[in-house]
Amino acid sequence: MSGLGATAPADGGPIRTAVVGLGWAARSIWLPRLERHPAFAAAAAVDPDPAVRATAAREHPGPALLASVDQVRPEEIDLAVVAVPNHLHCAVACALLERGVPVFLEKPVCLDSAEAARLAEAERSGGAVLLAGSAARCRADVRALAELAAKIGTVRHVDVSWVRSRGIPSAGGWFTDRAKSGGGALVDLGWHLLDVLTDLLGPVAVDQVVGSVTDDFLHDGAWRAVWRKEAPTAAGGDVEDTARAFLVTGNGVSASLRASWASHEPRDVTAIRIEGSAGTAELRCTFGFSPNRDGGPVLTLTRDGEPEAVAVPDEEIGAEYHRQLDELAALLADPAARGRAVADATRTIGVIERVYASAARTRR
CATH class of the missing domain: 3.30.360.10 (Dihydrodipicolinate Reductase; domain 2)
Known part of the structure; x- marks a missing residue:
């Protein structure tokens, strides 16, 4: 494993990608584009709900169906696209990062500054890179x-x-x-x-x-x-x-x-x-x-x-x-990517927290 975690199969093939959370964004945005992009392979689809997995299997029959992120292994998956509901972003991403699985995290990357700090620590301790950013x-x-x-x-x-x-x-x-x-x-x-x-x-x-x-x-x-x-x-x-x-x-x-x-x-x-x-x-x-x-x-x-x-x-x-996937492929191979997403997210959530704090002081 490199300093960014697993970045691509040893044979130089496409980036084996797991999509975690099979709601609207995963089925309408990520899975169709991963299936069409030459640099990626939709290798796994993860959701705890059997009915949701069955629907995803009918719409996207290629990826292996998994019930838990615990089944996502760094030797089999080069990148996990996390598209779960917002309150699960941090916990799911940290669980993957700590096991050495690189993560692309849908916005919002975190819900508060404390979650940003948790993500930073998971990236450091697991040796895998966190990627994020708006398309x-x-x-x-x-x-x-x-x-x-x-x-x-x-x-x-x-x-x-x-x-x-x-x-x-x-x-x-x-x-x-x-x-x-x-x-x-x-x-x-x-x-x-x-x-x-x-x-x-x-x-x-x-x-x-x-x-x-x-x-x-x-x-x-x-x-x-x-x-x-x-x-x-x-x-x-x-x-x-x-x-x-x-x-x-x-x-x-x-x-x-x-x-x-x-x-x-x-x-x-x-x-x-x-x-x-x-x-x-x-x-x-x-x-x-x-x-x-x-x-x-x-x-x-x-x-x-x-x-x-x-x-x-x-x-x-x-x-x-699709263009964002182009960038993700390049970032996975770039050692300078480490810490960049967390730094951006920390600034962004800091501004959001301050907007809400200002609004709370004046809202009737």
């Missing part, structure tokens, strides 16, 4: 925006928002139970936005944080995410459907953030606007898989009052996850 930064339009940012001088301010029209996931299920989800739209959508913000600004410290949260739509089942094709459940929960925050970094760059599962907007829109000393770059698109979107992404560069449309590569919805 959003792998989108072609987000990468084009990052390249455009080099043309607008010193960055002064960034606006990031992901506002859904109707998109509360699993209303009444674990997504809206704070003990299991860690939070609402801020943890779910906001983690993607903060990850993109880190990609644009670098891993800078955030000195100041203020925020607010609301739940105007949470208790009405009409605002649930019907495109996820989940069985209707009773509306409600104890998390926010909208979070707003204002941040100031240690080097003086400000950022505003809005994450909304539901709103009065007609379409789901993600908007990222970077204001620089020599111009502004703005991207309007839709993250995620919701069909409630307006056409393709629009990228604009504005200097001296003159807007200029910038071409963006056309790609199918979800292409960023």
Whole structure:
């Protein structure tokens, strides 16, 4: 085993991958892409529920079916993609890392700073690498925006928002139970936005944080995410459907953030606007898989009052996850990857905790 844990079969074949947790994300995002990607082989599918395993076997007959992560062995598996409910992320990832199995952990990587510390220790003690990160930064339009940012001088301010029209996931299920989800739209959508913000600004410290949260739509089942094709459940929960925050970094760059599962907007829109000393770059698109979107992404560069449309590569919805697998294959072979995901997650969850703390001080 190398310093990162097992990284690939000895014969140089594809990366043998186990998908842990067989919910919507595993069956709709990860298993289909692992089966198509030449660098990976979907070797195992893990879930404690026999009925869920049976459904996965019908949809994806290739992987071996396992009932527990205890059956995932480092000599047989090169990478485990952990896609269990949020409150199980840390425990499952730590169990694998401590046995020497490299892990890619779906967002949110952790639910609080204490979990981030546990993950860091598991990575150190087990000798296997933890990988993480939002697929959003792998989108072609987000990468084009990052390249455009080099043309607008010193960055002064960034606006990031992901506002859904109707998109509360699993209303009444674990997504809206704070003990299991860690939070609402801020943890779910906001983690993607903060990850993109880190990609644009670098891993800078955030000195100041203020925020607010609301739940105007949470208790009405009409605002649930019907495109996820989940069985209707009773509306409600104890998390926010909208979070707003204002941040100031240690080097003086400000950022505003809005994450909304539901709103009065007609379409789901993600908007990222970077204001620089020599111009502004703005991207309007839709993250995620919701069909409630307006056409393709629009990228604009504005200097001296003159807007200029910038071409963006056309790609199918979800292409960023295939590109993320490209990056995972490279990271598994990179010794410098050790500790990077934990450091990013520690910064991200620290900001999220401070937004919630600020909101708690002012919410009535």
